[in-house]
Amino acid sequence: METIPDEIRRFATVLQNSPLNEVVGSGDVEAIAQLTLSSVLENTDLSEGDNVLDFGCGIGRSTLPLALYAKSGTVFGIDIVKSMVSFCNREIASRLHNAHFLHLLASNVLYDHLNDDAYRPATENVISIDANDMTDRFSGYFNIITAFSVFTHFTIEQAKDQLCIFNTLLKSGGVVLLSMFFDTPWNRFRLDTTDDGYRDCYLDEPLKYVLFDFGRFAELASSAGFRICRVNFGFRDVPIPIRLRKYYHPNDLVVLSKMPTMPKDFDAGLYLMANPDLAAVPDLADHYLKCGFCEERLTRPVGTEIAPRGQTKLGDG
Ligand SMILES: C[S@@+](CC[C@H](N)C(=O)[O-])C[C@H]1O[C@@H](n2cnc3c(N)ncnc32)[C@H](O)[C@@H]1O
Numbered sequence: 001m002e003t004i005p006d007e008i009r010r011f012a013t014v015l016q017n018s019p020l021n022e023v024v025g026s027g028d029v030e031a032i033a034q035l036t037l038s039s040v041l042e043n044t045d046l047s048e049g050d051n052v053l054d055f056g057c058g059i060g061r062s063t064l065p066l067a068l069y070a071k072s073g074t075v076f077g078i079d080i081v082k083s084m085v086s087f088c089n090r091e092i093a094s095r096l097h098n099a100h101f102l103h104l105l106a107s108n109v110l111y112d113h114l115n116d117d118a119y120r121p122a123t124e125n126v127i128s129i130d131a132n133d134m135t136d137r138f139s140g141y142f143n144i145i146t147a148f149s150v151f152t153h154f155t156i157e158q159a160k161d162q163l164c165i166f167n168t169l170l171k172s173g174g175v176v177l178l179s180m181f182f183d184t185p186w187n188r189f190r191l192d193t194t195d196d197g198y199r200d201c202y203l204d205e206p207l208k209y210v211l212f213d214f215g216r217f218a219e220l221a222s223s224a225g226f227r228i229c230r231v232n233f234g235f236r237d238v239p240i241p242i243r244l245r246k247y248y249h250p251n252d253l254v255v256l257s258k259m260p261t262m263p264k265d266f267d268a269g270l271y272l273m274a275n276p277d278l279a280a281v282p283d284l285a286d287h288y289l290k291c292g293f294c295e296e297r298l299t300r301p302v303g304t305e306i307a308p309r310g311q312t313k314l315g316d317g
Pocket of ligand 1: 023024025055056057058059060061062078079080081084104106107108111147148149150153
């Protein structure tokens with residue numbers, strides 16, 4: 001039986017040979033895919049039945065290993081560049097039943113030119129959705145959202161808006177794993193000027209990237225309903241002893257967990273009916289916020305949920 005590394009190798013050549021690999025950062029696709037999977041496994045509790053969103057999936061270098069691992073779950077890759085989504089449909093979704101790719105109707109000045117006619121030779125079989133469609137269809141659906149090297153190309157405003165959307169898309173107890181860069185004193189490429197909490201790097205290259213001020217980012221995450229659970233500083237521009245590198249990703253990795261929130265329609269009686277083991281708990285609302293949310297307990301018995309009218313929705317809200 002093929003192992004996941006074997007399966008990654010089997011797909012890697014076609015991704016490696018795509019000219020689009022240059023656009024998503026170039027490099028050895030097989031190594032990047034393996035590193036992505038080990039980073040996710042080391043930093044989250046990804047399991048085989050999880051629903052995963054790989055946001056800014058590019059040509060699927062990060063989505064592929066996640067779909068190979070989450071065999072009995074569902075993995076969606078979403079990107080704003082239509083030709084990349086088309087490529088992923090053709091080369092990955094056609095061969096992995098649990099991998100799906102969608103085109104997001106959104107803008108990023110660094111990538112918009114790739115949607116010009118000249119850059120999209122084949123965009124058949126691509127489904128486009130906008131941010132509202134995404135939140136309508138996927139609210140509360142995902143266990144894990146990853147975004148590898150996407151927030152590296154976002155402004156503060158884009159990061160803020162996207163984190164709020166991620167919060168809606170996640171189940172309670174869900175987590176986000178981002179690869180990005182923090183503005184640390186040891187980063188050789190930090191510039192002297194700051195711009196509202198982040199710094200532009202490699203301004204002379206088409207794919208400039210940004211460094212986020214850590215405090216500013218923590219504020220953004222908090223205002224979007226997340227707490228920062230973990231940060232692993234990467235080694236891209238930083239000398240880390242080679243013996244330590246197997247534990248590191250080149251980029252900084254940050255894990256965010258969704259903060260508990262009280263559902264508007266919370267009813268202690270229904271919560272108890274759905275969770276009879278809590279009969280001795282004196283304050284059920286307090287229990288929900290402190291434990292029930294993260295344990296993904298139902299807030300009411302199955303069949304008594306209030307479904308939004310006229311919507312096809314995949315998540316649990
Ligand atoms: C550096 S590439 C990384 C691709 C992939 N995650 C990987 O690791 O190979 C950044 C990707 O983010 C996508 N992207 C940029 N802005 C986006 C947005 N607002 N929504 C979704 N994708 C976006 C780009 O089209 C590009 O494919």
